[in-house]
Amino acid sequence: MRLLLVLIGVFCLPLAAIAAExxxxxxxxFGFAVEIPPGFALVRxxxxxxxxxxANGEARLAVWGHTLAEGDFKEDVAERRATYAREGWYLSYDRQTAGWxxxxxxxGTSILYHRAIALCEGAAASFVLEYPDTMKAEISPLVGRLVKSLRPAQGCTNAQGAAPAAQ
Structure with missing residues (x-):
């Protein structure tokens, strides 16, 4: 029984610690919020x-908001898609709605994940996560939570949920 408790502590406590980080x-x-994964340190x-x-080793995470040139989220995403193509990225996953x-x-050996959400007043928020394929096992599990955590501020309903008020 004591061994079982030790094993539970060894395997469960690190998971709780990671979640807390x-x-x-x-x-x-721009009125949006996102959660930054454990191990990523502010660079700039x-x-x-x-x-x-x-940054987290060779992994890079950029989070930003911007004003839409024409106030059109769909067109903004199309421009980003075209930029990635010009830069030599092969997009294997490409999904878009009116709000995200x-x-x-x-x-090459780099992986890219870009998530964008429409905000209120003709703005958008994005994160781009770029990392080497050698870090895939470590970084890929973080993407789902990053996606869910990128939210507009309360009162703006253009995307999939409302974030706490920006501070």
Missing amino acids: WTPYANAR EADNGDGQSY ASLSGTR
Whole structure:
């Protein structure tokens, strides 16, 4: 019985610790929030307040908001899709609704995941996660929670849910 309790502690406590290490990030300028995964350290904050970038070894995570050029989320995502094609990315996953888009693919040994959501007042928020395929087992499980955590501020219903008020 004692061995069973030790094994439960060894395997369950690290999972609880990992879950607790997600760090909330709220962007006041564009009104969105996202949770930053454990192991990702802040590298740079944009001078204009539109987002932040993080790193975990060779993995890079960029989170930002921006004003839509024509106020058209669909067109903005189409432009990003075209940019990825010009940069040599092969998009193997490409889904879009009126309120969100997810693009994922590869270029050489690199993996890319881009999630974008429409915000209120002609804006959008995105995160881009880029990492080497050698980190796939470590990074891929984080994508689902990242996707679910990217939300507009309360009162903006253009995307899949409302985030806590930006701080």
